Amino acid sequence: MIKYKHTIWLVSLILTIFLLPTSCKRQTETGINESHAKTPGNSIHLSEAQIQLANIKFTQVNEGAFNYNRIFTGVLKVNEESALNISSRATGRILKLFLKTVGETVNKGDSLYKIYCEEMVAAERQYFTLQSNNWNFNGKYEPSLALENKLLLLGMLPAQIEKLRKDGKILFEITIYSPVKGVVRSINVSEGQYVNSGQTLFELADGTKLWVEAEVQPTELENVKVGMQSIITVPDAGNKPIHSTISFINPSLEQGRNVTVIRSVIDNSNRKLYPGMLALMTIQSEKHRSVVAPASAVITSKNGSLVWIRNDDGSFSEKNVTTGIQSDDSVQILSGLTKSEYVVSSGAYLLNSELVLRRGTVAEVR
Numbered sequence: 001m002i003k004y005k006h007t008i009w010l011v012s013l014i015l016t017i018f019l020l021p022t023s024c025k026r027q028t029e030t031g032i033n034e035s036h037a038k039t040p041g042n043s044i045h046l047s048e049a050q051i052q053l054a055n056i057k058f059t060q061v062n063e064g065a066f067n068y069n070r071i072f073t074g075v076l077k078v079n080e081e082s083a084l085n086i087s088s089r090a091t092g093r094i095l096k097l098f099l100k101t102v103g104e105t106v107n108k109g110d111s112l113y114k115i116y117c118e119e120m121v122a123a124e125r126q127y128f129t130l131q132s133n134n135w136n137f138n139g140k141y142e143p144s145l146a147l148e149n150k151l152l153l154l155g156m157l158p159a160q161i162e163k164l165r166k167d168g169k170i171l172f173e174i175t176i177y178s179p180v181k182g183v184v185r186s187i188n189v190s191e192g193q194y195v196n197s198g199q200t201l202f203e204l205a206d207g208t209k210l211w212v213e214a215e216v217q218p219t220e221l222e223n224v225k226v227g228m229q230s231i232i233t234v235p236d237a238g239n240k241p242i243h244s245t246i247s248f249i250n251p252s253l254e255q256g257r258n259v260t261v262i263r264s265v266i267d268n269s270n271r272k273l274y275p276g277m278l279a280l281m282t283i284q285s286e287k288h289r290s291v292v293a294p295a296s297a298v299i300t301s302k303n304g305s306l307v308w309i310r311n312d313d314g315s316f317s318e319k320n321v322t323t324g325i326q327s328d329d330s331v332q333i334l335s336g337l338t339k340s341e342y343v344v345s346s347g348a349y350l351l352n353s354e355l356v357l358r359r360g361t362v363a364e365v366r
Helices: 002-030 048-053 118-132 142-154 158-167 218-223 348-359
Strands: 057-060 062-066 069-078 084-087 092-097 111-116 174-177 182-187 200-205 209-216 229-233 242-249 260-267 278-284 288-294 299-301 304-310 316-326 330-335 342-346
Touching: 092 118, 111 200, 118 142, 118 158, 142 158, 209 218, 209 278, 229 260, 288 342, 299 348, 304 348, 316 348, 342 348
Parallel strands: none
Antiparallel strands: 057 342, 062 288, 069 209, 069 278, 084 200, 092 111, 111 174, 182 200, 209 260, 229 242, 229 278, 242 260, 288 330, 299 304, 304 316, 304 342, 316 330
């Protein structure tokens, strides 16, 4: 606040230097400071020379197409909705792992691991015995079908069971294959480890779809809606634009941080993108016709936003406005201005400082 008071004092001194010659001349001619005598409480009169010396510029307010356009920094993440846990179907010992590195791509039908399971070996022997004693060559009887279903549940494939039925060769090591295609997210087992039925061994995720999550300040949330178009670019992948939509907005802030997360889903069928890559999310809303003013014309204080306008008699006065979306150099005016008015685009802070000192108060302006 002290620094701001010094700044206001310096700006006022400059403006006073500009105003002093004309003020003295008017007082010499009439004995009255006509500028102050004819100036309302929130208006300031300046001569053309003073306007030029203070570099005060003004422009007519126009109505134009205005849209919300922001770029947020994000990161590519695994699509959690596609995550799949692969659990052991049987209790036994892991003899060999075919997957040992996180990030590997697994195709459907690829070998995952080999397991030795006493229950499975016993079921194989019993199944072969029943099949050997089965004289019904046109079908299978109920005990045999029950054992076949048990072997399928333990992880054997129909082809393996058929081979067992024909040659009677017991499989002490059963290879388990992947039921889906995906990327390995985690490996929760090691070779030689005993596992229980239902224990999670691998976690896979579908790499053909990725999440793009970006952090957004709470003040931006009113302009971001689910379903809005978003354009994703990944610098490390050539910045090729990827069109998507906002699919999720976190309803709560990140713990210990004043930000929330928004999300888009992008296609990665060519598998050239990887979780952890930096991504830029550009969000642009539909264009709306509205009153638009230069961003330099709007002064924000603890009491709201205001602008300075040039009146028909040549004076300048402040006016409260309600602002909406802001771009790099323009602000959407929701109320307070019409497109026929002239707004001060350069020197607004100078005029505001002069008025503040006239009133004898210091306003908090940021």
